[in-house]
Amino acid sequence: MSLIAITEVKKRFGxxxxxxxxxxxxxxxxVVAIIGRSGxxxxxxxxxxxxxxxxxxxxxxxxxxxxxxxxxxLKALRLKVGMIFQQxxxxxxxxxxxxxxxSQMVVKKVPKKDAEAVARKMLDxxxxxxxxxxxxxxxxxxxxxxxxxxxxxxxxxxALLCDEITSALDPELVAEVLAVVKELxxxxxxxxxxxxxxxxxxxxxxxxxxxxxxxxxxxxAPEDVFANPRTPELxxxxxxx
Amino acid sequence: MTYHFDFGWLIESLPVLLKGxxxxxxxxxxxxxxxxxxxxxxxxxxxLGPKWLRxxxxxxVELIRNTPFLIQLFFIFFGLPSLGIRMSxxxxxxxxxIVNLGAYSCEIIRAGIQATPRGQFEAGxxxxxxxxxxxxxxxxxxxxxxxxxxxxSQIVIVMLGSAVVSQIAAEDLTFAANxxxxxxxxxxxxxxxxxxxxxxxxILLRQLLAGLGWMLxxxxxxx
Numbered sequence: 001m002s003l004i005a006i007t008e009v010k011k012r013f014g015x016x017x018x019x020x021x022x023x024x025x026x027x028x029x030x031v032v033a034i035i036g037r038s039g040x041x042x043x044x045x046x047x048x049x050x051x052x053x054x055x056x057x058x059x060x061x062x063x064x065x066x067x068x069x070x071x072x073x074l075k076a077l078r079l080k081v082g083m084i085f086q087q088x089x090x091x092x093x094x095x096x097x098x099x100x101x102x103s104q105m106v107v108k109k110v111p112k113k114d115a116e117a118v119a120r121k122m123l124d125x126x127x128x129x130x131x132x133x134x135x136x137x138x139x140x141x142x143x144x145x146x147x148x149x150x151x152x153x154x155x156x157x158x159a160l161l162c163d164e165i166t167s168a169l170d171p172e173l174v175a176e177v178l179a180v181v182k183e184l185x186x187x188x189x190x191x192x193x194x195x196x197x198x199x200x201x202x203x204x205x206x207x208x209x210x211x212x213x214x215x216x217x218x219x220x221a222p223e224d225v226f227a228n229p230r231t232p233e234l235x236x237x238x239x240x241x
Numbered sequence: 242m243t244y245h246f247d248f249g250w251l252i253e254s255l256p257v258l259l260k261g262x263x264x265x266x267x268x269x270x271x272x273x274x275x276x277x278x279x280x281x282x283x284x285x286x287x288x289l290g291p292k293w294l295r296x297x298x299x300x301x302v303e304l305i306r307n308t309p310f311l312i313q314l315f316f317i318f319f320g321l322p323s324l325g326i327r328m329s330x331x332x333x334x335x336x337x338x339i340v341n342l343g344a345y346s347c348e349i350i351r352a353g354i355q356a357t358p359r360g361q362f363e364a365g366x367x368x369x370x371x372x373x374x375x376x377x378x379x380x381x382x383x384x385x386x387x388x389x390x391x392x393x394s395q396i397v398i399v400m401l402g403s404a405v406v407s408q409i410a411a412e413d414l415t416f417a418a419n420x421x422x423x424x425x426x427x428x429x430x431x432x433x434x435x436x437x438x439x440x441x442x443x444i445l446l447r448q449l450l451a452g453l454g455w456m457l458x459x460x461x462x463x464x
Contacts, residue, residue, distance in 0.1 A: 091379050
C-alpha cells in the first residue's frame, strides 16, 4: 500500500508541458531522491504533491487525501505532507519558537501551552532547543533551515517534501541540515527530496528518480542508478562516460 | 509703531482651548484607529481579496484620493441629510477622517503587502493555513513594518488636516482658536499659541506611532 500515489500527472504552463505523465508510488518509510537537470520538472512535481501547483491531468493521493484544488481538500492534503523550501521561508516577525507554534495554533487550534511544548520538543529534535527565542535574522542559514524542518514536523505530517533544502546554504552548513534529514530517515519518516547532493542520495535514499524533460527517465535503487546508468542522459548528468 | 504682545487672555480662554485640544485629539485617535483598520481591510481586498470586490474598493480609493477633504466633509455633513442621513458635526468629522485615511492608508499598506516574498505565502499554504490565515498571521505584520514610516506620516497629515472640520462647526482646536480670536482681537497671539499646540501634538503623535511600531515589530536592529 503506497503512501503517496502519483498517477499519470500532467502539468502545463501555457504551451509548455513541464510534466508529461508522471507515475510514482512511494511506500511509507521510503526516502526518495529526485534528481535531474534544472527545467526537468522535478521541483514542479514536488510542489504538485503539496498542492502549491495545480495539475492538469492525472491524480495525486497522499494517505487517502486526494489533491483537488479547493480549500477543504488542499487543507486535508497539506496536513499529510509537510514541505521544506530552498529559501527556508521562516516568518521574520516570529521567533524560532513562534514559527513552530503558529500553524499548530491557527490550523489545529492547539492551545498555546501545548503548542509551545511541541515546539520545544521539535526544536530540540533538530538541535536548536536553545534558540527558542531567537528571531530568524539572528540565526545562520543552517539553523534557519533546521527551524523550518521543526516547523513542518510540528504538524505531524506523514511525509516531508524537501525542495533543494541545502542549495541556498554555505558549504560548511550543509552537513548540519543533512544530518537532521538523515536522522528523520532513520526514524522512518517518508521523505521525498529534490536534491543535488548525490552522495547523500546514494547513502540515505531507498530509491532515486532521474527526471528528464518532464518524464521519469530512470528509477531504481541508488546502487543501480548511480553505478549502472542505463541511458546516455543520466550518464551525462552524472558525468560518467 | 510698536505692537504690545498680550497673552493675558490665555487664562480666561483656557477652558475653550482645552476643549478644542480634547476634540482634536479625540478626532485623530478615532480617525487613526478606524481609518487604518479600514485601510487594512481595503488593502487586503485590492491585493488578495475576491476579484469581484476589487473594482468597488478601487473606485472608493480613487474617489477619495482625487477630491478635496473639505468637499468630502461638506458632502457628508451637508449633502447626506438630503438622503435622510443626519449626524452631528463631530460624527461627520470623525466619519470624514476615517473615510479619508482609509483610502490613503489602503494604498500604502497594499504596497507593503505586495512587497511580501512569494515564499511567505507558500510557507503558510504548505502548513495548511488558508489564504486569509496566511495574510492575517504571516503577511500583515511584516507588511506593516515595511511601510510604517509612510503610514505614520499619513496619519500626521490627516491630524493636521483635521483643522478644516472647524468649517462645519465641529469644536476642534482650530474652531477654538477662531472663537477666541474673534473675542480678543489678538490674532497673532492666538494663532501662535494654536500653532505651537498643533506642533506639540504632531510631535507627540509621531513619538506615539514610533513607540507603537517598536512594540508591534519585535525585530532586532537589522539594516
